[in-house]
Amino acid sequence: MASTDAGVHSGVNGPTRASIPEKTLRTDRWWLAPLATFVVFVTFIIYSSWRAFSGDDYYASPYLSPFYSPCLTDSCVEGSSDFGTPFSWWQLSPALVILIFPLGFRFTCYYYRKAYYRAFWLSPPACAVAEPHSSYSGEAKFPLLLQNIHRYFWYAAVVVAVVLTFDAVLAFRDEHHEWGHMGLGTVLMWINVILIWLYTLSCHSCRNIVGGRLRHFSKHPVRYKLWTWVSRLNPYHAKFAWYSLFSVALVDLYVYLLATGVITDPRFF
Amino acid sequence: MSYRLKMRLWRGDRSGGELKDYQVEVSEGEVVLDAIHRVQATEAGDLAVRWNCKAGKCGSCSAEINGKPRLMCMCRLSDFEPEETITVTPMRSFPVIRDLVTDVSFNYEKAKQLPSFKPGPRDADGKRRMAQIDVERGQEFRKCIECFLCQNTCHVVRDHEENKPAFAGPRFFLRYAELDMHPLDTHDRVELAQGAAGLGMCNITKCCTEVCPEHIKITDNAIIPLKERVVDKKYDPLIWLGNKIGIRNKDNDGRTTA
Ligand code: SF4
Ligand code: SF4
Numbered sequence: 293m294a295s296t297d298a299g300v301h302s303g304v305n306g307p308t309r310a311s312i313p314e315k316t317l318r319t320d321r322w323w324l325a326p327l328a329t330f331v332v333f334v335t336f337i338i339y340s341s342w343r344a345f346s347g348d349d350y351y352a353s354p355y356l357s358p359f360y361s362p363c364l365t366d367s368c369v370e371g372s373s374d375f376g377t378p379f380s381w382w383q384l385s386p387a388l389v390i391l392i393f394p395l396g397f398r399f400t401c402y403y404y405r406k407a408y409y410r411a412f413w414l415s416p417p418a419c420a421v422a423e424p425h426s427s428y429s430g431e432a433k434f435p436l437l438l439q440n441i442h443r444y445f446w447y448a449a450v451v452v453a454v455v456l457t458f459d460a461v462l463a464f465r466d467e468h469h470e471w472g473h474m475g476l477g478t479v480l481m482w483i484n485v486i487l488i489w490l491y492t493l494s495c496h497s498c499r500n501i502v503g504g505r506l507r508h509f510s511k512h513p514v515r516y517k518l519w520t521w522v523s524r525l526n527p528y529h530a531k532f533a534w535y536s537l538f539s540v541a542l543v544d545l546y547v548y549l550l551a552t553g554v555i556t557d558p559r560f561f
Numbered sequence: 562m563s564y565r566l567k568m569r570l571w572r573g574d575r576s577g578g579e580l581k582d583y584q585v586e587v588s589e590g591e592v593v594l595d596a597i598h599r600v601q602a603t604e605a606g607d608l609a610v611r612w613n614c615k616a617g618k619c620g621s622c623s624a625e626i627n628g629k630p631r632l633m634c635m636c637r638l639s640d641f642e643p644e645e646t647i648t649v650t651p652m653r654s655f656p657v658i659r660d661l662v663t664d665v666s667f668n669y670e671k672a673k674q675l676p677s678f679k680p681g682p683r684d685a686d687g688k689r690r691m692a693q694i695d696v697e698r699g700q701e702f703r704k705c706i707e708c709f710l711c712q713n714t715c716h717v718v719r720d721h722e723e724n725k726p727a728f729a730g731p732r733f734f735l736r737y738a739e740l741d742m743h744p745l746d747t748h749d750r751v752e753l754a755q756g757a758a759g760l761g762m763c764n765i766t767k768c769c770t771e772v773c774p775e776h777i778k779i780t781d782n783a784i785i786p787l788k789e790r791v792v793d794k795k796y797d798p799l800i801w802l803g804n805k806i807g808i809r810n811k812d813n814d815g816r817t818t819a
């Protein structure tokens with residue numbers, strides 16, 4: 293953490309400000325939200341790194357873990373590659389080929405940025421609570437300037453969402469790939485893919501691309517309509533960010549437990 | 562039902578000050594500003610406090626109540642436990658004048674730096690026209706009462722005095738966004754917002770939105786859309802290419818700078 297005398301020179305303890313020694317006089321539990329965010333994100337990072345690097349137990353026919361979808365390398369277990377293996381030369385875990393896209397999407401997401409700037413970088417830890425850094429330039433300079441590539445990750449995220457939808461359709465098969473079946477895994481995969489779509493479509497870049505960038509709504513009735521739809525989802529973006537994070541991890545865990553034989557999939561038909 | 566309220570108020574000026582304890586008789590339906598007025602009427606006749614409408618509309622009574630930036634006239638005593646001590650200080654981002662009153666001229670300087678609305682030529686009949694849905698878009702931004710609570714809470718200047726010259730702040734990003742979305746304005750606001758107004762310094766942590774008494778979604782509806790417009794213009798090669806070969810941007814008619 294940066295120097296502790298930061299505030300003395302510039303911030304709320306600066307020479308022209310009302311002299312109040314406390315960094316904040318807030319009496320509520322303002323530290324709870326950043327702490328919870330920190331704990332959940334760290335847990336997710338540890339869990340997903342373990343699963344992504346392991347390169348194992350990601351397929352329990354007919355279910356493919358979202359961390360490994362699409363599976364594009366030669367090491368993909370039989371039945372898991374629905375889009376061929378263009379990265380046949382890849383030696384590491386197949387998850388590592390594709391995970392950059394959903395991770396990059398979330399890392400540059402306006403909501404996640406807010407969450408980790410607060411919880412990890414304490415800039416600020418909470419509103420009207422002094423931050424510990426002695427200088428600050430926000431996202432104006434490299435490397436944080438790179439946050440501006442978010443919309444490219446959004447394009448990629450749409451592709452990822454299509455692939456996951458495809459996987460969810462494939463989940464209407466049984467373990468021998470016969471169609472017309474359904475199990476608990478199918479339900480979980482559909483819940484996940486719906487949350488992923490809600491997260492992806494409520495994105496701020498999406499809102500700008502479909503119509504937000506226009507100056508004349510009146511001249512673009514179709515895009516205006518799309519913009520109003522996205523605008524209706526957008527206020528819940530943070531919620532979808534959390535829910536879809538949990539659902540992705542949950543589906544992966546479910547597949548892992550099936551693949552390792554810890555549980556069996558309850559089949560409905 | 563009335564009770565004795567314990568308060569701690571910041572008393573002092575530029576040369577120094579401290580929190581002082583007061584006790585006043587209040588009743589449940591009252592707001593913090595009522596209690597402050599009672600302190601003025603009883604124990605501290607010289608207590609300085611700025612207020613006007615007592616209805617949440619003039620934006621004068623901004624302060625920090627138990628550390629949270631709020632309007633004193635809209636902060637109900639019933640939000641607190643009767644035995645709780647309520648601490649009121651002036652806004653902590655602006656130079657203090659005396660007691661609860663600060664010098665908010667930083668905001669007026671920033672307002673001056675913002676070029677005003679600049680419409681193009683009138684229609685043939687001497688009128689200007691705008692479609693209803695385009696008018697509606699900016700309505701939210703016009704609810705601003707200029708209380709400057711957002712400016713006060715924004716950590717970019719709250720925690721870094723040295724950023725003040727280069728940063729316009731959330732209240733003015735609202736104005737930039739409103740004008741940039743305005744179909745009749747001809748000034749290019751995106752360059753200005755990114756350059757002179759320091760939009761890039763905002764890290765979208767949303768404290769401005771959290772404290773806005775008018776519940777304007779400053780970050781979601783003004784700042785992020787502006788950031789996206791900067792990306793459109795500066796960092797999106799697809800759009801850049803489109804502009805080069807003459808497609809896209811049919812929407813920009815009447816806007817002078819590229
Ligand atoms: S969202 Fe940006 S402008 Fe608003 S308080 Fe945070 S840093 Fe300041
Ligand atoms: S945007 Fe909201 S918080 Fe900021 S000055 Fe206007 S009313 Fe006050």
Ligand code: FES
Nearest residue numbers: 401402403495496
């Ligand atoms: S995904 Fe969160 S803003 Fe784009």
Ligand code: FES
Nearest residue numbers: 614615620622634
């Ligand atoms: S006195 Fe006018 S807003 Fe509080």
